[in-house]
Amino acid sequence: MKTITIRRPDDWHLHLRDGAVMEGVIGDTSLHFARAIIMPNLVPPVVTTADAQAYRQRIMAALPQGHRFQPLMTLYLTEHTDPEDVEQGKRSGLITAMKLYPAGATTNSHGGVRDLDKVMPVLERMAAIGLPLCVHGEVTTPEVDIFDREAVFIETVLDPLRRRLPELKVTMEHVTTKDGVDYIKSAASNLAGSITTHHLIINRNAILVGGIRPHYYCLPVAKREHHRLALRAAATSGDARFFLGTDSAPHVDPSKECGCGCAGIYTSPNTMSCLAHVFEQDGALDKLEAFVSLNGPQWYALPLNEETMTLAKQDEAVHFPVKRHTGAGAITVFDPMFPLHWAVVDQ
Template sequence: MNKITIQTPDDWHLHLRDGAMLQETVPASARCFNRAIIMPNLVPPVTNADMLNNYRERILAALPDGQSFEPLMTLYLTNQTTAADIKAAKAAGAVACKLYPAGATTNSDAAVKTLTALYPVFETMAAEGLLLLIHGEVTDHEIDIFDREKIFIERYLQDIVSRFPQLKVVFEHITTADAAEFVLAGPDNLAATITPQHLLLNRNDLLVGGVKPHNYCLPVLKRNTHQKALRSAVQSGSKKFFLGTDSAPHEKSKKESACGCAGCYSAWSAIELYAQVFDDLGALDKLEAFASHNGPDFYGLPRNSGQITLVKESWTLPEQLTLADGSLMVPFFAGQQVNWKLAAE
């Protein structure tokens, strides 16, 4: 197959950042995604309805004329979040709340330190119809970074999913066979997003031959057996898995440093890289459901009415990008060849 047309997809996990970065990230995602779940881990994080509304306005202000894009907003949970905050966020148009364990990833220091203390908040979310989006890793220093997702499932996620059957839970950017198996065996209120980097790469691509800072993300890349499990999950066609890029931009200087930031900026090539994975797996017939159907169906939102077309055509990603303020950024897969390309309208 050299050409495929699918319903317009959405990105169910996206970091746009803020300020000058929006001039790059918003058009890059809007080129192929009609909607996106916007992560709230700014500085300061989006913890109330006013901040949520203001952030949405800044995103839309960065959208070029003629492009269509709907940011689906989320609230950043902390141990100070109240039922009133949840209701106000819902009234402001939020569709979900994001749970970061404190210290788990970029700009998460202000996040949740005592997870069980949020159970009353989860009850309010379920009543209001807001989804719970979870970065599923423990952060205990003594637990190996490659085991943190597995331990989170055992310590917290099993209880949350069973205790709140009316609360829809998205296990974000899963990285392990343990997570894929847990989601597949779980109840209907549980689903998961999978990123392009975790389908394409494993920890060898991060560490062999020298550290590759632009392949560094959190949750960190795992061994190839886990990568294979994720590829099998999307190949299965299960409705429990859907597209979430976790596209997470950082300036080049902040990635290539003594303490490099976590995140892969995949927006430039995300839908093309997913197509490449599905093609490699002989599962292009499963791409549309993964990219365009499973996400809105789980969120209870309508599917998009438009279409995009991808053609099998090789192209090479740029080595770096120049932002509006003159700083540089390196896209995921920089300088590498991609075998599928979004067709011009």
């Protein structure tokens, strides 16, 4: 049987939510991943170090028995964020990154940033203390087509910001375009990008062909095929500037299957099987470990995991639950639309 053993992976962009949803989903991540960067877009968002401390405690309390997992906390940057609080959070070891949501760009982002000038003191402090900025890179200007919002963000927001503050470390999260890949590759330093599992697998047809399929809708929205191919090439290249951030984003089915469905795809249960499939398909299984276990810690200046994970390719297809049932309702698990044969057999 074909097997591969890698260092235990990490997820550099994850939504765990809170309460009953978190209790229902956390085990899908902590079973396979040693650490994850936890997104702060709760309602209300995680804005202060004290909020993050309390959220971290709720996460640890929800962890299934026997699971070893380290949540890496982030703060939701607002126009009222206090640089002192940020520095204290970083120095205490609690805060791994700050998160920039342009106001209105995605789920629970209405409290995000409207005017970058207002957050420059925080960004300058972050640059001084080496705290990375994680960015949801889309403009929200109504005139800009939703399929162009990432490329326009790079040109009109991200590049000017990086020129203004070159010392700031920026993670361009969930990159979905060739423009994003090329921009990251063009940067000499202080820029890296996370890529999701689903953007390596689907293009925009998955959402729209044969009927509207809400479980393939996320933000940034999946783009054309040539963008997906650029993401595949970046992820499987071994280039240290690209690493996994699943952006696994659970929403209960009624919030997805309705007249105005939420953005987000739930990939935690089968992410490692999907990725092994993708990397094998591209003849790059030897680069899987770099993408899921090496490049992320290197970027965030954290130690590599010492434990290992083994995946084995089964003759029969491996089946994952179609739904994850939680106390708040059922959540549909990502269907890659091809049979999966890789399974995590030891972790």
